[in-house]
Amino acid sequence: MSDSISDRLGRLSPEIQAIMGVYALYWKLEETFDTIETDLSHPECHMLIKLDEPKRMGVLAADMLSVPSTITATADALEQAGYLARQRDPSDRRAWLLVLTEQGKGARDMLVSAAGDLFHKASGLNADETAEFARMASKIRDNVLKTGIPEGLKK
Amino acid sequence: MSDSISDRLGRLSPEIQAIMGVYALYWKLEETFDTIETDLSHPECHMLIKLDEPKRMGVLAADMLSVPSTITATADALEQAGYLARQRDPSDRRAWLLVLTEQGKGARDMLVSAAGDLFHKASGLNADETAEFARMASKIRDNVLKTGIPEGLKK
DNA sequence: TCATATACTTCAAATTATGAACTATTCAAT
C-alpha cells in the first residue's frame, strides 16, 4: 500500500522514461553544437534554425518559449555578425521581421544539415524509426505551442 | 539540382522535425518546473530526479553530460538544503555517493509525479502513444549515453 | 483625440555553466 507510489516511481514510469530520453537527446544535441561552428552561440543556432522564413520577433519568442528581451539580444548578435537583417513588418510598423541574409541562409543550411546528421548519430534510430519519432515529436510540438504561453498567468 | 538541398531543408526533414519537437518539449518542461517548487533550481530538480538510487557524482556527470564542477555545485546546494547526504563510496574512497534523505525522497516523488502529469499535458499523447514514445526515447537515451563523452576528444 | 494595449528595446541583476589548478585516493609497476 505505502509502496505503490514509490514502486511505480522507482520503476520509472513511461512518462519519466520519455522525459529522460528527451533530456539526454537535448543535452547531446546542445553539446554537439559546440563542435560545429565556433562563432555561433547556442541561442544563435536555435534562432537561425527557426528562421526558415522571415518571422516576427514575437513569433520567435512564442516559438522558443522565451521572452522578448532574450530575442532582442540574440537578434542583435546575429544582425551584427551579418546573418540577418531587421525589416519593419509592413502590416504592423511596431514589429520587426527578421530576414536571413545570404550568409545567414548558408549558415542555416549548414546547421540544419549538421543537426540532421547529429540526430542520426545521437539517436541511433533508423529511417523508419526516425520518421515515426518525428511524427510524434511534431504532434508534441503542436500541442506545446497550442497550450504554451498562457498569456495571463506568467507565474 | 541546386534546389535539392534547400528544398529538403525548407520542407523540414524528419530529423529537424524531431529536433524541434524535442526542443519544444524540453523548453516546456523547464518552464513548468518554475511553477512547481519554489525553493529548487532547475539543475537541482534534474539531479533529484536522477537520484532514484545512490549514485556517484561522476555517474551523474556522465548522465547529465555535464562536468564535475557543475555537479559539485548542485550537490552542495541540495546537501545544504537537506535533500541529500554525501557518503564515501566504500569501494573507492575518492568518490562520494549521493544519497537522498527522507526529505529528498519526498521531494523527488513529488517532482517525478508532477513531471509525469506535465508530460501528459504538454505532449497531448494518450497512454499508448506515450508508451511508444517512451520506448523510443529510452532507446535514444541508451544510445546517447553509450556514445556520449568520448573522453579523449573534449572539443 | 484620448486611453489603453502591443511590439520591441535597454539595462542591470540573477542564474547557470565552465576550465584550470588543487587535494585525496587508487592502481600499476617496480
Add this chain to the structure above:
DNA sequence: ATTGAATAGTTCATAATTTGAAGTATATGA
C-alpha cells in the same frame, strides 16, 4: 613497500545566458 600516473571530486574566478522592469514607438478602440 614505494614511486608515479591516473582518477574522483573541489575551489574559484570567469563567461555565457536569461530575466524582469521601465522605456519608446505604433496601433486600436471608444
